[in-house]
Amino acid sequence: MGWFSADSDGGGQWEWSGAAPFDLERLMEGFGVSSWQPLGPLLSPYSPEPLGVLLEIEGERYLLRPRPEGPAGEDSEHCYRFQRFLGLAGLPVPALRQTPAGSYCLVVGEERFELQQWLGGEDFASAGPRGVRWVEAAGRTLAQLHEAALRFPGPEHRWPSELRAGGLVQGWLNLARERAERCEVGAIASALQTWVEQWEAVLPAAMMTLGAAHGLPELHIHGDYQALHLRFSAEGVCSVSDFYASRWEKRIFEVAAALFAFSALDWQPATGQTRPLVARGLEPERARVFLRGYGSLVRPQGQEAACLAEALTVMAPILMINGPLEDLFFEEGVELEESQERLEEMLERLAWASAWPGWLRRARRWLAELWEEAASN
Numbered sequence: 001m002g003w004f005s006a007d008s009d010g011g012g013q014w015e016w017s018g019a020a021p022f023d024l025e026r027l028m029e030g031f032g033v034s035s036w037q038p039l040g041p042l043l044s045p046y047s048p049e050p051l052g053v054l055l056e057i058e059g060e061r062y063l064l065r066p067r068p069e070g071p072a073g074e075d076s077e078h079c080y081r082f083q084r085f086l087g088l089a090g091l092p093v094p095a096l097r098q099t100p101a102g103s104y105c106l107v108v109g110e111e112r113f114e115l116q117q118w119l120g121g122e123d124f125a126s127a128g129p130r131g132v133r134w135v136e137a138a139g140r141t142l143a144q145l146h147e148a149a150l151r152f153p154g155p156e157h158r159w160p161s162e163l164r165a166g167g168l169v170q171g172w173l174n175l176a177r178e179r180a181e182r183c184e185v186g187a188i189a190s191a192l193q194t195w196v197e198q199w200e201a202v203l204p205a206a207m208m209t210l211g212a213a214h215g216l217p218e219l220h221i222h223g224d225y226q227a228l229h230l231r232f233s234a235e236g237v238c239s240v241s242d243f244y245a246s247r248w249e250k251r252i253f254e255v256a257a258a259l260f261a262f263s264a265l266d267w268q269p270a271t272g273q274t275r276p277l278v279a280r281g282l283e284p285e286r287a288r289v290f291l292r293g294y295g296s297l298v299r300p301q302g303q304e305a306a307c308l309a310e311a312l313t314v315m316a317p318i319l320m321i322n323g324p325l326e327d328l329f330f331e332e333g334v335e336l337e338e339s340q341e342r343l344e345e346m347l348e349r350l351a352w353a354s355a356w357p358g359w360l361r362r363a364r365r366w367l368a369e370l371w372e373e374a375a376s377n
Contacts, residue, residue, distance in 0.1 A: 022108065024053070027064060030108065031115050032100040033057055045123060045269040046228055054118060061118035062097060067105055068244055078157040079243040080104045082149075082220055089148040092141070092239050094119050119239040121231030126267045126277060135262045135286045137236030139293025142225055142258055145240065146251055146298055149219045156248040157220060165253045165314050166207050172318050173199060179329055185343065191350040192328065199317050202357045206313040210250070215302015221254040223247055226261035226319070252304050255294065256311035260319050263287040274323040276352045281359040288370060295375030305371040309364040313357070320353045 028036050036057045041050035052065030067076075080096060087093040094117040096104045106113045124138075125131055161167060173196050180192040210216070222229075223245025231239040263286035266277040277283045321329055328346070360367075 030106040045272040063116045063118045067112040067114050079246050081154050082246050083243050085152050086148055094241055121233050121238040123269045124227035124267050125269050134232050136289040136293035138262050139290040141237040143294045143297035152220055159247045169314050169317050172321050195354045198354055198357050202313055206310040209310045210307055213303040213307050217251045217301050221249045225258045227267050252311045257315040259290055260316050262290050265323050276324055280355055291371050291374035299375040300371050305368040308367045309360045313360055324349050
């Protein structure tokens with residue numbers, strides 16, 4: 001992403017990491033906007049860089065930001081069609097401003113930009129009673145999204161087979177194995193290798209169970225429904241964004257991933273960290289209220305509830321790597337040898353991650369009953 005710096009004449013440039021600064025006037029001209037006011041960068045405690053530039057246009061706030069790249073050969077217009085449909089269906093999805101040519105994406109050189117309505121709200125925080133209410137609201141909004149998705153008239157937008165759930169998790173585990181082989185800290189390398197082996201041992205059975213299960217609904221999912229892409233107000237979820245991973249998929253994978261994100265992880269905006277919420281598995285109260293929120297509108301179908309543990313087996317490693325274990329994979333120049341305290345803390349997180357396959361095996365019946373009970377109350 002990048003950051004905003006104002007010029008003395010009131011104009012501005014957007015400096016984006018790894019690229020030359022972009023002239024905001026040129027970008028606004030590309031969107032057909034002649035009058036606008038820069039409000040500065042949009043910061044997130046969970047991102048090391050600003051998410052984009054906030055602007056005021058005709059009395060409304062917008063977020064100007066680069067569009068991330070998707071998988072090779074992806075239909076880049078699907079996410080826009082899906083977002084627009086969900087917004088018209090009443091979901092809190094920000095509207096996108098079009099260029100004069102009718103495109104939702106402005107191409108400047110090799111970069112692409114979007115101008116998205118800014119709906120406000122707060123970053124998610126796990127702590128306290130408010131955090132629990134927001135977890136239930138996240139479950140309810142996901143159910144509304146899935147209910148609306150069943151009516152989406154667009155063509156099925158399928159990712160290549162290697163990018164569907166099983167292929168995705170194997171790709172992330174391959175990355176973890178490579179990281180373990182390169183890691184110069186013996187204890188970390190050994191723990192990470194053990195973690196990979198434990199998940200690779202249970203994934204084939206989980207995928208076979210899911211493949212043989214009956215009545216698992218498929219629809220277009222958000223694709224990355226987690227706290228980073230939701231914003232909250234006193235009433236609940238006030239914004240759902242970042243539909244770039246939207247695709248045709250089994251519904252249960254998104255339910256499992258969101259359940260993990262909101263009831264296994266401790267989102268700490270004060271520190272910008274995401275850490276395990278409890279020592280083992282899901283925090284029971286938050287798992288219950290998330291599924292209660294979801295189940296208030298959508299009941300499990302077919303063998304969905306019975307397969308929730310298997311879906312968590314597939315999705316959990318991806319969220320671990322991009323959550324509590326992310327500094328092992330994405331932080332440059334990690335020097336664990338210099339801090340015994342940090343080394344021990346990282347080993348604790350790896351131990352937490354390695355305990356999950358055993359916990360899921362023991363919790364399989366509890367998870368199925370929890371979803372069924374939540375949907376019947």
